Amino acid sequence: MKMIKVRGLTKTYTYNGKKATILNNIDFDIFSGESIAILGANGAGKSTLLRILGGTDVPDSGVIESDVSISWPVGLVGGFQGSLTGRENVTFVSRIYSPKHRIEERINYIEEFAELGVYFDRPFKTYSSGMRSRLAFGLSMAFDFDVYLIDEVTSAGDQRFREKSKQLLLDKRKRSDFLMVDHNLWGLKLHCDRAFLLDGGKIEIYDDLEEAVALHTERLLSKPMN
Amino acid sequence: MDSQNFGRDHPAGLIKDGLPGVSGWRVQWRVVDALVYRELRTRVSNVKGGFLGVLIQPLGLILIWMGFLAAINFHRGGSLNVFLFLSSGTILFTTFSQIVVRSINAMDANEALLFYRPVKPIDTVIARAICETGLYTCCLLVICVFTWIFLDNIYMSDIGLFFISILLMAVYGFSIGLIFMVLCHIAPAFQQAAFWVPRMLWFFSGVAFRYWIFPPWTRVFFVWNPLMHAIELNRKSMSDDYFTPDANLSYALLCALIAVTLSLWIYYNNEKALLTL
Numbered sequence: 001m002k003m004i005k006v007r008g009l010t011k012t013y014t015y016n017g018k019k020a021t022i023l024n025n026i027d028f029d030i031f032s033g034e035s036i037a038i039l040g041a042n043g044a045g046k047s048t049l050l051r052i053l054g055g056t057d058v059p060d061s062g063v064i065e066s067d068v069s070i071s072w073p074v075g076l077v078g079g080f081q082g083s084l085t086g087r088e089n090v091t092f093v094s095r096i097y098s099p100k101h102r103i104e105e106r107i108n109y110i111e112e113f114a115e116l117g118v119y120f121d122r123p124f125k126t127y128s129s130g131m132r133s134r135l136a137f138g139l140s141m142a143f144d145f146d147v148y149l150i151d152e153v154t155s156a157g158d159q160r161f162r163e164k165s166k167q168l169l170l171d172k173r174k175r176s177d178f179l180m181v182d183h184n185l186w187g188l189k190l191h192c193d194r195a196f197l198l199d200g201g202k203i204e205i206y207d208d209l210e211e212a213v214a215l216h217t218e219r220l221l222s223k224p225m226n
Numbered sequence: 227m228d229s230q231n232f233g234r235d236h237p238a239g240l241i242k243d244g245l246p247g248v249s250g251w252r253v254q255w256r257v258v259d260a261l262v263y264r265e266l267r268t269r270v271s272n273v274k275g276g277f278l279g280v281l282i283q284p285l286g287l288i289l290i291w292m293g294f295l296a297a298i299n300f301h302r303g304g305s306l307n308v309f310l311f312l313s314s315g316t317i318l319f320t321t322f323s324q325i326v327v328r329s330i331n332a333m334d335a336n337e338a339l340l341f342y343r344p345v346k347p348i349d350t351v352i353a354r355a356i357c358e359t360g361l362y363t364c365c366l367l368v369i370c371v372f373t374w375i376f377l378d379n380i381y382m383s384d385i386g387l388f389f390i391s392i393l394l395m396a397v398y399g400f401s402i403g404l405i406f407m408v409l410c411h412i413a414p415a416f417q418q419a420a421f422w423v424p425r426m427l428w429f430f431s432g433v434a435f436r437y438w439i440f441p442p443w444t445r446v447f448f449v450w451n452p453l454m455h456a457i458e459l460n461r462k463s464m465s466d467d468y469f470t471p472d473a474n475l476s477y478a479l480l481c482a483l484i485a486v487t488l489s490l491w492i493y494y495n496n497e498k499a500l501l502t503l
Contacts, residue, residue: 055343058502069246070343078338081264083271088264095260096253096344097245123271 003146003177004030004053009062011048022048023059024201032068032146035178037188037209039216040198046181049198050149053179068146075136075153082125086116086135089124090142097143106142113138113168130158137161141168148172150180166190185213245344253344261336261345261353269357285365288316295434305467309377313369314460315433318392321362322399322453323424328354329403330410330420333500340501347500348493351404359396366392370464383466387475391460394478398453401485408496431457438471445472452481 011023022045030036038046051057054070072079080089087107094106111120114134119127127135137153153165166187169178173191182188188195188209195212197204199219206212245253266280273279292312306314332350339345370382382388406420430451437448448454449472458473 054341056341056501058498072341072343076338076341079341081268084264084267085271088267088271092260092264093342095263096256096342 003032003066003068005063005065006053007063009052009059009064011045011052011057011059021201023052023198023203025062026201026203028196028203028205030147030177030179033177034193035173035180035191037192037195037212038179038181038198039188039195039212041220044198045201046198047151049196050151050179050181054149071140071143071145071148074140074148074150075133076140077132077136080124080132080136083123085122086114086120086124086127087111090135090139093139094142109142110135110138113141130161134161137165141172145176147177147179150178150182152182152184185217189213254346254349257344257346257349258352258356261339261349262356265353265357281361281364281368284320284361285368288313288320288365288369291316305469306461306465307373307377309373310370310464311461312434313366313373314464315431315457317362317366317369318395318457318460319428319431319433319453321358321392322395322402323428324358324362325355325396325399326403326406326424327421328358329400330406330417332403333407333411347407347497348404351400351407355396355400355403358399359392363392382464384463387459387463390475391456391463391478394456394459394482395453397482397486398456401482401489404489404493408492408500411500412496427451427453430454433457448472452478452485455481 006029007027009023009026010021012019012021014020022043038049040046048057050073052059053064053066054072056072079093081092084092090107090110091103094103098106114120114131114137116127116131116135119131124132124135140148150169169191178191180188180192192209195206195209195216197206197212197216204212206215245256248256266277269280270276273283275282292309295312295316296308329351332354333347336345336350339350340347402423406416406423410417410420430447431453432448437454438445455473455475455478458470459475459478462468462470462473
């Protein structure tokens, strides 16, 4: 069953009067029950594609059809207000995504997962980067979406947290699908079924993830770094 | 299946927002509720004394401003207690100007929140308008109670009109704020000019003086201004004897309707530009 259908998607950015085409008239389908690895060199348009699918950026043209709920980028830290406590920050998001009677339950889940102790009631700006990652990841996982957008999150936090995140993602994977961008190819292989390789504004679709990863690695090694 | 077509001939629709089964109005209600919570908590966390501190801050500024106006005899008499006359003008106009000024920055200040798909730029302006209106209405009520206890009797002759006039100022502030937010995003150079608009409007709103005591030819500078009508109506609601020759509720309501329609039209036609990185 098709859950996301994209046709003729084009996205350009103009900077200092110069126009750069990031995605050039691309088409693809994503089916229910499969997770996709999005591969490409730096600047190939991986994060742009995730933002467009997440509805937080708008393409120049194209059609997107979708009948699923899509998360915000998992592990997003930018949405937190530094002067508010962790509890207040997650209450804000819970008030949007939860019915009133479930807000407390969500907050308790995040508090338990993030393991911040007394810091949960201290201003977010006092957190270390590891604590921020834990809170952001816990917040993303507290809500159920059909599709999770995962951008470079498996490398966040310390070893213990990464292991905990991996287990949680494996558990989520049983009920939801992922669209993943990650330079950690091992994480992609663990969670994804197919791959989209972005190169020069075009998309190449691979049913064999191993083949896509091998090709991607070969291209990265043969091209100069951006 | 939801569809959004980004071709030039079609308006951009919206993909599902991650809240399946929840109506659009309900989603917006939740978003605005959450943004108001965030705004208030942020303010409370930034001042000492909790919510009382948040209330005292604008109240202090208003009292200093009113002290200055009273000292230079800007009021020039009238049946309404001078304290109430100046409070009404100052607080209602400050409600308007604060909504406008904070709306100009609303999107930049909350840009990261747009990653949560249900949050739209307009919601940040609605939330700020609600916070400012609530805060300054509390200030005005505190002053009314203070005046009633210590200075003078208040005959709240029309309590409905009292709150309608405050609501009108909030709607003007929201509408102008929303238009300015869009314009400042499309043309950032407009931002400096935008901050000056409320300052200029102050002189044509009868905030601290009775405009009709000036020569008749000056009246035309005031009667067009719906802010003046709302402020005068607020004063009228506090004292039946208060003389105000031009204040017209129908005109003020019509202006509010036009302002809010125009602002929503401008926003609707530019929402895609606001969301484009």
